[in-house]
Amino acid sequence: MSEFLDPKLAGWLIDAAYFLAAILFILGLKKMSHPTTARGGIVWAGIGMVVATVISYLTPDMHNYLLMTAAIFVGGVLAWWTGKKVAMTDMPQMIALYNGMGGGSAAAIAAVELLRLMTGKGLSHDIPAARELAVIGALIGTIAFSGSLIAFAKLQGWMRKVYRFPGQQVFNALVFVAIIVLGFMLALTDFTAWHFIAFFGLALLFGVLMTVPIGGADMPVVISLYNALTGLAVGFEGYVLDNPAMMIAGIVVGSAGTLLTQLMARAMNRPLTNVLFAGFGTGDSGG
Amino acid sequence: MEGFIALYIFMLAAFTGYEIISKVPVILHTPLMSGSNFVHGIVLVGAMVALGHADTTTEQVIGFIAVLLGAGNAVGGYVVTERMLEMFKPSNKDKKGDAS
Numbered sequence: 001m002s003e004f005l006d007p008k009l010a011g012w013l014i015d016a017a018y019f020l021a022a023i024l025f026i027l028g029l030k031k032m033s034h035p036t037t038a039r040g041g042i043v044w045a046g047i048g049m050v051v052a053t054v055i056s057y058l059t060p061d062m063h064n065y066l067l068m069t070a071a072i073f074v075g076g077v078l079a080w081w082t083g084k085k086v087a088m089t090d091m092p093q094m095i096a097l098y099n100g101m102g103g104g105s106a107a108a109i110a111a112v113e114l115l116r117l118m119t120g121k122g123l124s125h126d127i128p129a130a131r132e133l134a135v136i137g138a139l140i141g142t143i144a145f146s147g148s149l150i151a152f153a154k155l156q157g158w159m160r161k162v163y164r165f166p167g168q169q170v171f172n173a174l175v176f177v178a179i180i181v182l183g184f185m186l187a188l189t190d191f192t193a194w195h196f197i198a199f200f201g202l203a204l205l206f207g208v209l210m211t212v213p214i215g216g217a218d219m220p221v222v223i224s225l226y227n228a229l230t231g232l233a234v235g236f237e238g239y240v241l242d243n244p245a246m247m248i249a250g251i252v253v254g255s256a257g258t259l260l261t262q263l264m265a266r267a268m269n270r271p272l273t274n275v276l277f278a279g280f281g282t283g284d285s286g287g
Numbered sequence: 288m289e290g291f292i293a294l295y296i297f298m299l300a301a302f303t304g305y306e307i308i309s310k311v312p313v314i315l316h317t318p319l320m321s322g323s324n325f326v327h328g329i330v331l332v333g334a335m336v337a338l339g340h341a342d343t344t345t346e347q348v349i350g351f352i353a354v355l356l357g358a359g360n361a362v363g364g365y366v367v368t369e370r371m372l373e374m375f376k377p378s379n380k381d382k383k384g385d386a387s
Binding site for chain 1: 302303307309313320324326335346349356359361371
């Protein structure tokens with residue numbers, strides 16, 4: 001598509017659109033934090049999203065336009081339909097579901113970049129620390145993905161039980177250490193496909209392990225935490241792709257989401273650590 | 288992008304995110320969570336670029352999944368946020384005075 005346009009002009013248009021989108025996202029979030037202006041806020045942010053998405057088609061040297069459009073269409077229609085259909089009381093789990101999708105998307109971007117590295121093509125942008133941030137973003141995004149899906153399943157009533165077993169905390173810690181070791185291998189060494197698969201597999205497992213001991217009443221706080229984590233992952237992958245709109249939107253959500261998580265925990269009169277680790281504690285004393 | 292420019296962007300964006308929502312009332316916690324969930328749907332544009340540069344079949348498959356999930360995040364996030372904020376329409380101004 002970009003062959004119709006002078007690459008310089010296309011580059012300028014993309015930069016300008018991303019700049020506009022970043023402003024609209026920040027103003028939109030600002031408006032959404034006041035009751036009188038909240039409704040306009042989502043519209044502003046929505047305009048920013050449409051502008052950024054449409055202009056991204058002009059990115060130079062792209063192919064797979066058909067696949068891209070098909071994916072946007074299918075994903076968009078399914079999300080639109082499910083989002084319109086659900087009852088107002090089921091909103092929190094839908095937020096969890098869509099948030100999980102964002103985390104999964106960020107992790108998939110990191111996976112594509114790491115695959116490029118494995119096949120010897122190198123990352124798409126040769127910038128310092130890009131490989132390390134890609135791995136960190138992949139880890140955070142994958143945990144947010146599987147964790148959010150478990151949160152969705154719990155609130156939807158598909159998973160009523162709270163799973164706890166003796167030594168859960170130790171087991172989780174061991175899984176996390178294994179992920180960190182694999183992460184270092186991905187970031188620093190010539191890794192193989194098995195390291196790649198083990199890294200993503202264990203990160204998926206960790207998101208599940210982290211969420212299953214938490215009860216349904218605490219889920220909104222946990223979803224907010226995963227929302228912040230997805231934001232961080234998006235911000236880091238934005239750096240890897242040299243995409244300032246993703247960096248700004250991702251980190252703004254990362255920090256706003258962290259604050260919001262604390263505010264929500266405080267509104268429930270519980271410290272955040274209590275929400276996250278109370279389940280682990282009881283599991284331990286049981287064993 | 289230069290490393291330090293990126294660090295400045297990260298730092299300023301982090302302060303911005305913290306500042307813009309620091310005075311949010313409790314009734315807006317869930318809608319704002321949903322709104323910020325929509326905003327990180329911008330991951331869609333990164334997914335588009337990743338798929339657009341994918342060559343091997345594996346890369347195309349993962350890139351396709353990335354775009355699919357990103358589009359779901361953006362569209363779904365918008366729809367549910369919009370529905371939730373319907374309740375804060377400017378026409379019910381008297382209601383809003385109590386709420387804030």
